[in-house]
């Protein structure tokens with residue numbers, strides 16, 4: 509899998525799960541683990557702020573944050589209930605433990621390789637491996653930015669992958685605002701994610717669009733990228 513440079517991950521030193529999104533996560537945790545006692549693995553958990561929020565809300569929980577960015581991992585607040593691992597998700601098969609919850613928040617569009625087909629296999633492999641690291645009755649939480657196409661369902665994500673993964677176009681895509689320029693990013697439509705979950709042996713327990721997130725794009729870009737709708741979606745998944 510390709511690795512983003514330090515300057516590219518700086519933009520991720522933030523917390524994407526705001527109070528509204530947190531309500532969706534909390535409702536799923538409370539439903540699955542009413543006693544509030546569980547272990548979790550936050551893949552691509554970066555600076556650990558989300559893990560800290562879970563640990564603070566559930567004093568009987570324990571968590572592990574894994575991320576490939578040394579810069580973001582070094583910004584984790586230490587906690588005796590938190591383990592921090594600097595590694596790429598592609599090596600997480602080395603972790604010899606199972607977790608009640610695996611969080612995959614805005615990570616799956618980053619597991620890119622040299623071709624679109626290989627990148628899609630990485631996404632399904634990561635989902636499948638997450639399922640294999642679950643305890644019985646465990647759940648996976650996926651947050652993603654979903655891109656539904658106007659004429660062809662999954663076309664926007666394919667175009668964005670081609671543009672952002674091209675080194676030749678990296679100057680242009682950087683100017684257009686892509687912090688993944690030259691490396692690549694692989695967004696999917698909701699329908700394509702649902703099919704990928706099935707392929708990875710996972711089933712959807714719950715689905716929500718917790719916020720009205722929309723980031724405005726000039727009409728010309730919406731048309732060129734064939735975007736019908738772009739929004740944040742959350743999936744709770746279990747093993748089939």
Ligand SMILES: C[S@@+](CC[C@H](N)C(=O)[O-])C[C@H]1O[C@@H](n2cnc3c(N)ncnc32)[C@H](O)[C@@H]1O
Nearest residue numbers: 520524552553554575576577596597613614618
């Ligand atoms: C968009 S950020 C999301 C961060 C966090 N999950 C959140 O919701 O705020 C993507 C994160 O995935 C990490 N990442 C990208 N590729 C990775 C890989 N192959 N293995 C582990 N982490 C990766 C980045 O370093 C970054 O922290």
